[in-house]
Amino acid sequence: MSSVTLKGIRKSFGGLEVVSGVDLHIKDQEFVVLVGPSGCGKTTLLRMIAGLESISGGELLIDGQVMNRVRPDERGLAMVFQSYALYPHMTVADNMSFALRLAKVSKAERDRKVNDAAKILQLDHLLQRRPAQLSGGQRQRVAIGRAIVRDPKVFLFDEPLSNLDAALRIQMRIELARLHKQLSATMIYVTHDQVEAMTMADRIVVVNKGVIEQLGTPMEIYQNPSTVFVAGFIGSPKMNLFEADTALENGQAVAILDNRGQRIPLPVDPPRGARVTLGIRPEALNVDSQGPLGGEITVIEHLGGETLTYIDIGNGKLATVKTGEASLGQVGDTVRVSFPPDRLHVFGPDGRALLNHRNH
Amino acid sequence: MSQNQAKTVAVISDEGPLINTKPLMAPSVILLFIWMIVPLAMTLWFSVRRYNLLDPSSTSFAGFDNYTFLLTDPTLLHALQNTIVLVVGVLAATIIFGVACAMALDAPFPGRGIARLLCIAPFFVMPTVSALIWKNLLMHPVNGLFSWMLKSVGLPAIDWFSDYPLISVGIIVAWQWIPFATLILLTSLQSLDREQVEAARMDGARGWTLFTNITLPHLYRSMTIVVMIETIFLLSVFAEILVTTSGGPGEATTTLPFLIYKTALLDYDVGGASAGGVVAIVLANIVAFFLVRTIAHNLER
The missing domain is CATH 2.40.50.140 (Nucleic acid-binding proteins)
Structure with missing residues (x-):
C-alpha cells in the first residue's frame, strides 16, 4: 500500500512563489501524470515529493506519514530523471545495484534483484556495458531498472521520454504502461507532452502557474475541460x-x-x-x-x-x-x-x- | 550539367582536400623540426667530446667516457632519486590539496569570488619571487613566520632548509602548483551533472560516499590531465632550488636539472653536462611513454 497525499503544498524561491497550495491525493497503484507547460511548477512539485527540494509550506504524506523533513533516500521513492543521470563510470549492473550496495544488501541478494529487473526490461545482455556504450532507449531502460531494483513505494518520472526520438518515445510509452501493470506500483509522472498524459495516465493533473487547473481521468479532462487553459492544452x-x-x-x-x-x-x-x-x-x-x-x-x-x-x-x-x-x-x-x-x-x-x- | 558537377565534387572529396596542403604546412613543420633537432644534435655531439670551459681550446673525442663517468658517479643516482621524490611528492600534494580546494570553492559561501581569486593567485607569482618569500619571510629560522608561530606556542624553531631541505623545496613548488590543479579540478567539478548527484542522493549516497562514488570518479579524467601537464614542468624545476638551497646541503636537493647546471656552469664541464642532458631526455621520454599510455587509456573511457 503506498499512497501519496499533498496538503496545501507551497514552494517559493525568494519572493517568487512557483507552487501555490497544491492539494492532491494519489491512491495506491495509481498512475498519475502531472502535465503543464514549462515553468508551471510541475517539476518542482515532483522534486518536493522526492525530497530534492525543500517544502516551503504544507504537508507531504506518504502512506499517511509526514515526510516533509525525511531524507530523499528514506522516503522509499525512486526517481527516473530526464537526462537518465546514469553513473558513467559504472557498468549497467553497478548502476542498478548502487543503492542496494549503499544500503549494505548482500551481494547475492543484489545480483538476484538486478537480474530480475534486467529480465523485466530486457537488459540481460547489457549488464556489463557502460552507459556510454548504450543507445538512448537502453539508457532509459537502465534508469528505470535502477528504480525497479530499489523496490520503491512510489516511482517518480521527470519527463523521462523527452530525450528520445519520436518512434522510440511511442515504444517506451507502451512499455511504461505495461510496466505499471506488471509491477502494480504507484507512479507519478511529469511531462509537458499532453499525448503522454492522455495515453498513460489513470488520472491527469493539469498544472498551470503553480496551481492545479483540473484533475480527472484523461477522457473526463478531454470531454469536459474546466478552464480555457485546459481546453487549449489537452488535445491535438x-x-x-x-x-x-x-x-x-x-x-x-x-x-x-x-x-x-x-x-x-x-x-x-x-x-x-x-x-x-x-x-x-x-x-x-x-x-x-x-x-x-x-x-x-x-x-x-x-x-x-x-x-x-x-x-x-x-x-x-x-x-x-x-x-x-x-x-x-x-x-x-x-x-x-x-x-x-x-x-x-x-x-x-x-x-x-x-x-x-x-x-x- | 548539375549532375555532372555533383559527380566531380564527389570524386574530389573522395581523394581528399581540393588543394595540396603539404607545401602550406611545410614552413612551420621545418622550423619546428630545426628548433628541435639542432639543440638535440649539439647536446649529443658535446656529450661525446672532452670539452671543459676552463681550457676550451683543447677539445677532443671522448667516446663514452663522459657517460661512463656520469653513470658510475653516485651523484647521478642521488639526483635521479631526488627528482623522482620531488615530482611524485609535489604531484600527490597538488592533487590532494587541489581536490580539497576545488571542493571548498565549488560550494556556495559569501565572498566565494574573492576566495577563488586568492586561491588562484600563487600561480601568477614568479618562481624566484615565491622561493624568496618562502625562504626569507616564512621558513627563515630566526625571522620567519613559521618559527614565530612555533615559538609563540613554546616549541623550538625549525631550520627548514637544513633539516628538511627536499621537503621545504617541495612545499614551495607545491604551493605554486596547487592553484593550477584547483583551477582544472574546479572547472571539472562544475561540469558534474546535477541530476547525477541528485540520483545518487536518492540512492542514499551522501557526504563521503557521495564523494568517493560519484565526485571522485568524475574527476579522474582531469586529474590525469593535471598529472601530465605538471609532470612536464616539475621535471625541470630549477629556480626554487637555486634560490633557496643551491642544491644543498650536500646534495640533498640536487635534482637532475640542477646537476646539469652544476656540471656545466660551476664545474665548466660541457661534455659531462651534455651527457647528463641526454640522460634527462631519456628519462623524460620514459615518463612520457607511460604517461601518454595511461592517459590515452583513461581518456578513452
Whole structure:
C-alpha cells in the first residue's frame, strides 16, 4: 500500500512563489501524470515529493506519514530523471545495484534483484556495458531498472521520454504502461507532452502557474475541460477557441463572434453582456451548407489517416477541422461548417467553463 | 550539367582536400623540426667530446667516457632519486590539496569570488619571487613566520632548509602548483551533472560516499590531465632550488636539472653536462611513454 497525499503544498524561491497550495491525493497503484507547460511548477512539485527540494509550506504524506523533513533516500521513492543521470563510470549492473550496495544488501541478494529487473526490461545482455556504450532507449531502460531494483513505494518520472526520438518515445510509452501493470506500483509522472498524459495516465493533473487547473481521468479532462487553459492544452490538434460577445435575441442567448459577427446560439445563459470564449474540438466540426461558421480554406494538412483543414473564419482567425482521409475541398474553396450543439464548450470571462458536459 | 558537377565534387572529396596542403604546412613543420633537432644534435655531439670551459681550446673525442663517468658517479643516482621524490611528492600534494580546494570553492559561501581569486593567485607569482618569500619571510629560522608561530606556542624553531631541505623545496613548488590543479579540478567539478548527484542522493549516497562514488570518479579524467601537464614542468624545476638551497646541503636537493647546471656552469664541464642532458631526455621520454599510455587509456573511457 503506498499512497501519496499533498496538503496545501507551497514552494517559493525568494519572493517568487512557483507552487501555490497544491492539494492532491494519489491512491495506491495509481498512475498519475502531472502535465503543464514549462515553468508551471510541475517539476518542482515532483522534486518536493522526492525530497530534492525543500517544502516551503504544507504537508507531504506518504502512506499517511509526514515526510516533509525525511531524507530523499528514506522516503522509499525512486526517481527516473530526464537526462537518465546514469553513473558513467559504472557498468549497467553497478548502476542498478548502487543503492542496494549503499544500503549494505548482500551481494547475492543484489545480483538476484538486478537480474530480475534486467529480465523485466530486457537488459540481460547489457549488464556489463557502460552507459556510454548504450543507445538512448537502453539508457532509459537502465534508469528505470535502477528504480525497479530499489523496490520503491512510489516511482517518480521527470519527463523521462523527452530525450528520445519520436518512434522510440511511442515504444517506451507502451512499455511504461505495461510496466505499471506488471509491477502494480504507484507512479507519478511529469511531462509537458499532453499525448503522454492522455495515453498513460489513470488520472491527469493539469498544472498551470503553480496551481492545479483540473484533475480527472484523461477522457473526463478531454470531454469536459474546466478552464480555457485546459481546453487549449489537452488535445491535438488544439481545440478551436473563439472569443465572442453575448446578447439576448428573441429570448435566446447567442454568442456574436468577433471575427465576422457570426451568431451561435448558446445552451447556457451567461451574465448580461459578458465576454465568453467558445471552444469546439476540430473533430466536432462537419461540413454543412447551413452551418454558422464559414470561410475560405487556407491550408490543408494531409497526415495520411486524418486531414486537417484550416478555414479562415474572418480577420485571419483560423478554425481547424479534422476529418478522415478525405479533405473538405481545395485550398481557396469556401466552405461552411456546423457542429452538434452538445460539442460546444462555453467559458466565461474568468476562463471557467459555464456548463458541464455529460460524458459521451 | 548539375549532375555532372555533383559527380566531380564527389570524386574530389573522395581523394581528399581540393588543394595540396603539404607545401602550406611545410614552413612551420621545418622550423619546428630545426628548433628541435639542432639543440638535440649539439647536446649529443658535446656529450661525446672532452670539452671543459676552463681550457676550451683543447677539445677532443671522448667516446663514452663522459657517460661512463656520469653513470658510475653516485651523484647521478642521488639526483635521479631526488627528482623522482620531488615530482611524485609535489604531484600527490597538488592533487590532494587541489581536490580539497576545488571542493571548498565549488560550494556556495559569501565572498566565494574573492576566495577563488586568492586561491588562484600563487600561480601568477614568479618562481624566484615565491622561493624568496618562502625562504626569507616564512621558513627563515630566526625571522620567519613559521618559527614565530612555533615559538609563540613554546616549541623550538625549525631550520627548514637544513633539516628538511627536499621537503621545504617541495612545499614551495607545491604551493605554486596547487592553484593550477584547483583551477582544472574546479572547472571539472562544475561540469558534474546535477541530476547525477541528485540520483545518487536518492540512492542514499551522501557526504563521503557521495564523494568517493560519484565526485571522485568524475574527476579522474582531469586529474590525469593535471598529472601530465605538471609532470612536464616539475621535471625541470630549477629556480626554487637555486634560490633557496643551491642544491644543498650536500646534495640533498640536487635534482637532475640542477646537476646539469652544476656540471656545466660551476664545474665548466660541457661534455659531462651534455651527457647528463641526454640522460634527462631519456628519462623524460620514459615518463612520457607511460604517461601518454595511461592517459590515452583513461581518456578513452
